[in-house]
Amino acid sequence: MAQSAVAIPLTGKNLVPQGVRDATAPQQQAVSKLTKQQVESRLQNQSIQGFAKMKQLIAVSSLMLQYMHSNPNEPLNNPILAGYVHHVKNFASSLGERTDLLGEFKGLLEKVRQDTAVICTRTEQPAKSSVSTGLSSDSAILWKTVQAHACKPDAGSSTPLVSRAELGMDCEIVVKIRDHSERAGIRKLQPVDLVKHAERARAEAAKSTPRLPLAGLAYIAARQLPSGDISLDGGSIKPRSARLAASAGMSPYGRAGAPGPHPNTDPYESLRARALSTLEAMGFDPDTMVEHAVLWAEHQDPFGHVMNAQFVSFMGASWIRVMESYDEFLSAEELDGVMNGKTVAPMVRRFDLEIKRQVKYPDVVIAAYRQEKIEPTRNGGTTVLFSLQQQAIVAQIKGTTTYVDVKTGRPKDIRTLGGGFPALFEEFTKKSERVNALRERWELEHPPKAPREKI
Numbered sequence: 001m002a003q004s005a006v007a008i009p010l011t012g013k014n015l016v017p018q019g020v021r022d023a024t025a026p027q028q029q030a031v032s033k034l035t036k037q038q039v040e041s042r043l044q045n046q047s048i049q050g051f052a053k054m055k056q057l058i059a060v061s062s063l064m065l066q067y068m069h070s071n072p073n074e075p076l077n078n079p080i081l082a083g084y085v086h087h088v089k090n091f092a093s094s095l096g097e098r099t100d101l102l103g104e105f106k107g108l109l110e111k112v113r114q115d116t117a118v119i120c121t122r123t124e125q126p127a128k129s130s131v132s133t134g135l136s137s138d139s140a141i142l143w144k145t146v147q148a149h150a151c152k153p154d155a156g157s158s159t160p161l162v163s164r165a166e167l168g169m170d171c172e173i174v175v176k177i178r179d180h181s182e183r184a185g186i187r188k189l190q191p192v193d194l195v196k197h198a199e200r201a202r203a204e205a206a207k208s209t210p211r212l213p214l215a216g217l218a219y220i221a222a223r224q225l226p227s228g229d230i231s232l233d234g235g236s237i238k239p240r241s242a243r244l245a246a247s248a249g250m251s252p253y254g255r256a257g258a259p260g261p262h263p264n265t266d267p268y269e270s271l272r273a274r275a276l277s278t279l280e281a282m283g284f285d286p287d288t289m290v291e292h293a294v295l296w297a298e299h300q301d302p303f304g305h306v307m308n309a310q311f312v313s314f315m316g317a318s319w320i321r322v323m324e325s326y327d328e329f330l331s332a333e334e335l336d337g338v339m340n341g342k343t344v345a346p347m348v349r350r351f352d353l354e355i356k357r358q359v360k361y362p363d364v365v366i367a368a369y370r371q372e373k374i375e376p377t378r379n380g381g382t383t384v385l386f387s388l389q390q391q392a393i394v395a396q397i398k399g400t401t402t403y404v405d406v407k408t409g410r411p412k413d414i415r416t417l418g419g420g421f422p423a424l425f426e427e428f429t430k431k432s433e434r435v436n437a438l439r440e441r442w443e444l445e446h447p448p449k450a451p452r453e454k455i
Contacts, residue, residue, distance in 0.1 A: 061089035194222035249293035249364035283438035284368035329424040351399025377411040
């Protein structure tokens with residue numbers, strides 16, 4: 001007769017023999033069947049209160065598992081969701097009440113909140129020092145040479161004459177050096193030398209590429225990175241107000257005698273330098289140059305362009321400068337007779353206005369006169385209007401003036417007036433010869449572009 005199968009209880013380190021109750025195991029209470037509304041109500045209350053302790057997370061997980069077990073036909077009871085809730089419960093149970101982790105996490109959140117507040121403050125007030133904001137002092141803002149006398153040496157900076165108050169805005173630029181031979185040469189350079197090399201390259205680029213952001217930038221600090229690359233700190237990459245920077249030509253802080261530099265940077269400095277060099281190379285007289293800042297309301301038409309009549313007004317200021325330059329040759333009485341129309345007065349004979357480009361606010365233009373020809377009774381030349389934003393001549397006038405005897409109303413040979421007029425005529429004759437030579441050389445080196453063929 002076959003022996004009946006004998007049930008052998010499972011044994012093991014973590015197992016309890018079947019049929020034997022472990023006295024140390026927690027007693028399970030009878031699970032009451034919960035309705036869907038009760039589960040949703042408890043979950044909603046817990047979500048409002050939040051999870052401050054691990055046991056709350058365990059309780060919510062157990063609640064969801066009880067509901068799934070009691071309501072097997074509900075859509076909520078699916079293997080994926082049940083498995084996820086089960087893992088959450090196990091995770092919370094394994095950690096227990098470790099408040100240190102929650103404390104660390106809360107501390108990190110608080111630090112993020114504080115850093116966010118500091119970043120907002122730095123964005124609104126970039127001129128604040130790094131000491132007051134609590135941020136790294138490794139960045140810097142625009143430093144100009146005119147401020148050097150006001151800065152105290154700082155041994156901790158690669159540019160000693162940069163004051164701490166100017167180290168507030170992060171403008172770091174990393175230059176990648178791939179050539180090993182170049183890296184070896186760069187390692188021999190001091191930070192000050194790196195700044196000089198970078199600033200020289202930036203200035204040259206600003207001359208060839210007339211852009212306000214490039215012109216308003218200045219490298220003021222440098223350091224070598226462990227990788228062999230270079231970190232450059234640039235100032236005024238983004239001014240406090242882009243609109244104020246664009247209209248900085250109207251500010252008196254861009255003029256000699258200002259107590260300090262422009263409060264919002266002046267991006268026209270490099271553009272102005274290039275414009276003046278170009279005009280002088282073309283033969284225009286520096287003594288006749290007048291700078292005008294374009295005004296939004298007074299100088300523009302309803303379409304947002306500088307009015308035609310305003311071009312003439314801008315360039316007319318240079319003609320006054322030409323007459324005032326007679327002071328070098330005439331006596332005070334003779335010059336007064338010319339300026340006030342008492343003896344002989346230069347009257348406009350004719351002029352041709354050519355508008356080459358439109359001009360819009362904000363911009364700064366320079367009017368300049370080029371002496372090209374003088375005769376005993378008349379004088380002639382070219383007046384231009386040069387835009388700093390466009391780095392080009394936007395308008396020009398070619399014309400002549402006639403020296404008119406105020407008493408007779410007829411042309412007058414100024415050589416017969418005596419006094420300083422003969423010297424004036426002789427000097428303007430020589431000036432015309434020199435200027436025409438400069439003009440011819442410029443036109444030879446910069447031939448006009450061929451006109452586009454019409455289709």
